[in-house]
Amino acid sequence: MDLARTAAIVTGAASGLGAATATALADRGATVYGFDLRPAIDAAGDPPAGVEYVEVDVTDPAAVRTAVARAAGGAEPLRTVVNCAGIAPSQRVLGRRGGHDLDLYAKVVQVNLVGTFTVLSLAAERIAETAPDGQGQRGVIVNTASVAAYEGQVGQAAYASSKGGIVALTLPAARDLAQYGIRVMAVAPGIMGTPMMQTVSEEYRAGLAAGVPFPSRFGEPGEYARLVLAIVDNDYLNGEVVRLDGALRMPPR
Template sequence: MELARTTAVVTGAASGLGAATAAALAARGATVHGFDLPSAVDAAPAPPAGVEYVGVDVTDPGAVRAAVARAAGGADPLRTVVNCAGIAPSQRILGRRGVHDLDLYARVLQVNLVGTFTVMTLAAERIAETEPDRHGQRGVIVNTASVAAYEGQVGQAAYASSKGGVVALTLPAARDLAPHGIRLMTIAPGIMLTPMMQTVSEEYRAGLAAGVPFPSRFGDTGEYADLVLSIVGNDYLNGEVIRLDGALRMPPR
């Protein structure tokens, strides 16, 4: 699918994977609407050319619907959606301070899984209204899971549950959207050098990187963005999860 003269939506676009992806899509000629929390948008540096930040909470269906409608209402058709928004708090089911906070568990699923589903669904509704390209395709949606969906570590019960849901969503969503000419793919990143990871000590980061078979380092946000571009450009990729992890298999802790 061609990106030039099309519109894209990227969630979590003010930093990390989302920021890199928004910039990469814009560099290929797409007009990008970068969704993120209003507080994150206010704190972010000025977006690159072709990217407009929009303050949106993905857990608010009304706000998502309005923002998607705005993105789809321009001169260029909405073709690409990339869901990067997410949170990753850590808490054990039974810990020294008691049981896992049940409201926190629900919040993680609400942001990571329900938020992804909400953006995917409301964007697909608008993509389905567009004219197909010469290959009969109307668009592509890329969701973000995690290797934690497969090898959740100690303290990751909520996060692993939410990302496991994104993995399980992939095939049925692709099958549901196929009649509308919309592809659905998921990327499951390993340990990526995002702003959150840059806040921990160099020693801790070195230990994590050493556990990656090859290359023994953190993944770069640009590598995630490159994979998004590959998915968009390869029309036969559909209904699958791609691990982006250097062959990492996470240990229990």
């Protein structure tokens, strides 16, 4: 699918995987609407060329609907959606201080899974209204899962649940949207060099990187972005989750 002279939505676009993806899509000729929370947008400063930041909380359906309408309301057809927004707090099901905070569990699922589905469904509605290209295509939606969906570690019950939901969503969503010429894919990153990982010690980071078979390092946001571009380019990729992890299989802790 050709990105030139089309519109795209990227959630979590002000930092990390989302920022790299927004820039990559814009560099390929798309007009990108980068959804994120106000603190993240303020911290990011001026957006890259071709990217417009839009303040959106993905857990607010009304705000998402308004923002999607903005992205779809221009002269360029909305063709691409990449869901990168997410949170990853850690807490054990039962720890020294008691059981898992139920509100925290619900919040992680609400942001990572329900927020992704909200953007997917409302964007798909608008993409389906566009004219198809010569191959009958109207768009592609890429969601962000995680290797934690398969090998959740100690303390990742909430996060793994939310990302497992993304994995399970991929095929039925692709089947639901096939009649409209909309593909649905997911990427399951391993340990990535995002701002989230900058908060831990260098020693801990080195230990994580050493556990990756090859290359033994953190993944780069740009590598995620290039995979998204490859998914957009390859029209026969649909209904699948692609691991981006250097052959990593996460240990229990």
